[in-house]
Amino acid sequence: MSREEIGEIYEKLLARDYARVLFADLAELKPSGRGYMARCPFHADKSPSFSISTDRPVYHCFGCDRRGDWLTYIQEREGLSFPEALDRLAKEAGVELQGRPDPEAWARERSRADLLERALKYFQEALFMGKGKETLDYLTARGYAAGEIKRMELGHYPGGTETAEFFKTLNAKDAGDLFPYLKWRDDYKAIIPYRDPLGNVKSLWGRLTRPLNAGEKEADKYKPHAGDAAKSTPFNLDRAKRSAKFRDFGELLAVEGYFDALAVREKSGLDNVIALGGSSITAEQLETFRKYKARAIVLALDGDKAGQAGTERALEQLAKPNIKAYVLELPEGLDPDGFIKGHGAEAFAGLYADPKSGFKWRTRRIVEEYRNAQSDPERDRAKEKLVNLGATVDPLDVLEIAKALQALGVSLDEASEWLDNIQKKAARGRHRAAEY
Numbered sequence: 001m002s003r004e005e006i007g008e009i010y011e012k013l014l015a016r017d018y019a020r021v022l023f024a025d026l027a028e029l030k031p032s033g034r035g036y037m038a039r040c041p042f043h044a045d046k047s048p049s050f051s052i053s054t055d056r057p058v059y060h061c062f063g064c065d066r067r068g069d070w071l072t073y074i075q076e077r078e079g080l081s082f083p084e085a086l087d088r089l090a091k092e093a094g095v096e097l098q099g100r101p102d103p104e105a106w107a108r109e110r111s112r113a114d115l116l117e118r119a120l121k122y123f124q125e126a127l128f129m130g131k132g133k134e135t136l137d138y139l140t141a142r143g144y145a146a147g148e149i150k151r152m153e154l155g156h157y158p159g160g161t162e163t164a165e166f167f168k169t170l171n172a173k174d175a176g177d178l179f180p181y182l183k184w185r186d187d188y189k190a191i192i193p194y195r196d197p198l199g200n201v202k203s204l205w206g207r208l209t210r211p212l213n214a215g216e217k218e219a220d221k222y223k224p225h226a227g228d229a230a231k232s233t234p235f236n237l238d239r240a241k242r243s244a245k246f247r248d249f250g251e252l253l254a255v256e257g258y259f260d261a262l263a264v265r266e267k268s269g270l271d272n273v274i275a276l277g278g279s280s281i282t283a284e285q286l287e288t289f290r291k292y293k294a295r296a297i298v299l300a301l302d303g304d305k306a307g308q309a310g311t312e313r314a315l316e317q318l319a320k321p322n323i324k325a326y327v328l329e330l331p332e333g334l335d336p337d338g339f340i341k342g343h344g345a346e347a348f349a350g351l352y353a354d355p356k357s358g359f360k361w362r363t364r365r366i367v368e369e370y371r372n373a374q375s376d377p378e379r380d381r382a383k384e385k386l387v388n389l390g391a392t393v394d395p396l397d398v399l400e401i402a403k404a405l406q407a408l409g410v411s412l413d414e415a416s417e418w419l420d421n422i423q424k425k426a427a428r429g430r431h432r433a434a435e436y
């Protein structure tokens, strides 16, 4: 029994709107926003103040502040133990549980997620009060309207003592659990929640609201304030995996920065966007793509050297799990957020509608790099690269490589010899793929 299994159970139940079944007996249950409202079963509730999410397996009462996930709910409402509640949900989901559950570990994880959720709410409110105005002005200057800022769940970090005071008001035991993960950073004023694929807050990230200082790198723009800092799962995957593009085609749009993802989602309405949190795909992220059965990924990394190198690497990484890869090329020096600001959201959606195949993108890069090669060894290196590329692609694409070889000034005889090599290598590649 692992948290992955609980995640699997929840995924399956959320997919068929199980909240409607679980909370069916609550008085005045009505759809509201992205979920339901009902009268609270835990206190004498005169008007509906019990909020139920349909995106995530959680509830929260605005009257008595009770909150938790579905497992908590079944335990508290029906007096069941954790293993009993879990058994019931597993049965509903059709998931067979392996091993013994560890209620304490799950409870710790829950309380940390709840705590971070409460902290997020505090930071969101702070954005519209006092010094929060500075952060709000920064966000407005970046082109976001108040409604967008709220949908993006952005917040403001007030600062050391004030925030410490707030944390004192939270359950001391829970806060104690979180202390090893707290890293308050005064410069990182804009707060962005990082949710896991189930939608639980895993960490709160800060974004600099001032320009980078000398010596600071691009990667210094974001730092975690609280929670698990690992970029284990892609940002916004909880939302992206519910998008029509992902449900119907298994397609994701991958960008680097969190703000890029938010800008793309809010401005262009492309809700299958995820952020990698940098210019490369981590091993855990790759595993997540496999787990959620991503079939195609459009890479829209920054239009700079790091972004191009990252695209090259990502294309290699995606070849192995057989995920189709495409490249959306941005003009030099622009990231998706910057592109949308300069050229408009529609222009970005236009680029997304017609991305280059990853294979074509790589072939063209090799030709561009070696077109003016002076020496034979240099030219041979280019051909070698093309052959290696050929080993991982569809046999039909070999034609594309033939064109690339010609562009490099290879004679017909020599080209056919190289193509022969490519096909032999491709056959070996397919053989390996079959074993895999």
Ligand SMILES: [Zn+2]
Pocket: 040, 041, 042, 043, 045, 050, 061, 062, 063, 064, 065, 066
């Ligand atoms: Zn209540």
